[in-house]
Amino acid sequence: MRHTLFSFCTAKFLRLFAAGLLGLGIAGTALADEPVNAKGAPNDFVSAVGNNALAAIKAEPAAKNGDLSKINQLVNQYVLPYVDLEKTTRLAAGRYWRQATPQQQKDLTEAFKGTLIRTYSGALSRVDNVSALTIAPFRGDANADDVVVRSTLSQRNGPPVGVDYRLEKTSDGWKIYDLNVEGIWLIQNYRNQFAEQISQNGIDGLIKALNARNNK
Secondary structure, three states, X not given: OOOOOOOHHHHHHHHHHHHHXXXXXXXXXXXXXXXXXXXXXXXXXXXXXXXXXXXXXXXOHHHHOOOHHHHHHHHHHHOHHHEOHHHHHHHHHOOHHHHOOHHHHHHHHHHHHHHHHHOHHHHHOOOXXXXXXXXXXXXXXXXXXXXXXXXXXXXXXXXXXXXXXXXXXXXXXXXXXXXXXXXXXXXXXXXXXXXXXXXXXXXXXXXXXXXXHHOO
């Protein structure tokens, strides 16, 4: 069966994506923000970002109840500063990114951001004190500019989920730009679907489709 831009498989993956990103620090119980050293060890960076996000989530019942304004606030404050969303969108758009105007690139990035944030409401409702994230020992070259931090996310009602985070070293330190959930990378999952939508309706059509979904 042919999958559309908003197929069931994509929706399921996005829920896992949101759980994975928000679950960065499920094992932690920090009561205050931990210092985030974006220029430190990749594993320590991922752990600190996650602990701070989780602590903020646990302190906000409105977010766990699906308040999108609160979710947006928490994501913008605790997660997005450490995510290169423009790179994620650019790689997902592939060759079409170069064909887009600067304004279209900006609009597409914002629309894709909205698509991802929408999924947080469902992921937040499943965060509990039983869940735990185990970060695997780092086996790559910490001096490399592109690394993968591997982890396993345990759940109350389901088998453990493998979650890998791809990071790039920028002038500001590490940035997360891709996520692998059970063998499927976020960028890879979207590339063909974005290409199909753009070939049919253009870049503006893709932006319109994403925003229409975001506003439901």
